[in-house]
Amino acid sequence: MPSTPNTRPGGRTAAVRAAVLDATENALIEDGFAGMDLPAIARAAGVGKTTVYRRWGTPQVLVADLLDQMAGQSVPATRTGDLLADLQANAELVVDTLADPRQGRLFAALIAAATHDRSTRAALDDFYRTRVDEWSQCLADAVDRGDAPTDTDAAEVIRHLSAPLYYRFLTTSSAPTRADAQRSVRATVAALRAGVFADSG
């Protein structure tokens, strides 16, 4: 029997979730979404197959729950008081994540899964929205300092910063580099200064 009378339900539930999502992440990295196998994930997590089927049921639900956990665990955004430094830190975090063999494969698998599964796409959308909102705060700081236009669409700035790095990651054979991060920062700031990210436009 997997549960014992003296285990708090919350603690037990949380531990099972952590183990299953850890196994889900490994499965995505090793086999991709198409290769996900619930019984194998249950085995790797050390929990009963029935638990995984009852609580999650499908690879889609597992992946959505993993993305929800990832959104909750994200690193706090850098806020140095200098917009260029903040954007550089964000762009370098993106590059380091995508260039990391395990993290890169995880994100590639999540994005690939989202292309053909609507619920994964919605979960990925939520995940990026959370990340973008966190990093958008450095734009609010810049507006407060008078260093960015008051009508700046902060989320659009952060998305513009990530876009060339993800585009390189997904459509070429080479991972994005620190030089790409720096160019993306310079391009984003030039567009910001030119008023391209005004909220109305």
Added chain:
Amino acid sequence: MPSTPNTRPGGRTAAVRAAVLDATENALIEDGFAGMDLPAIARAAGVGKTTVYRRWGTPQVLVADLLDQMAGQSVPATRTGDLLADLQANAELVVDTLADPRQGRLFAALIAAATHDRSTRAALDDFYRTRVDEWSQCLADAVDRGDAPTDTDAAEVIRHLSAPLYYRFLTTSSAPTRADAQRSVRATVAALRAGVFADSG
């Protein structure tokens, strides 16, 4: 017997390739890379299963050949003599392609396949390199007119223009729009004017 004595070998071969690649495209759109089935593709193309196995052998080789065909068939780049108009035409072509239900699913399937298959990634890299080179000519025109810095990395400009549109397509639940195309043009031109795309980096 699929061949007849009075059919020219080149014509017959080209017709078989066209039919098989057409069926490959449909299979990718309908079932994605993971769902590709060579006997079903042969049936849909009206050719023998043995022909498909002998000539292509694997879904990877079929997809690489499809990308090669797509690269050869691409629409000539717009060259109006005005950089903004040229970039706008390119960005709108990207948006219209990604927002088109069939083309959008085809590109999503190709990009997803490239995330977990090295040969598909190399073929996708080649395809985009061809497209980017074609569209880069409008930057050469702009340099000739004195409308862009002489040391402009033209391919990088074109990639920067596409990046926000693909990023939206792949990481959110909404397809890119004409407004996104326009913002990407404005952002790219602002970065170009600021010297961000100088060849030295």
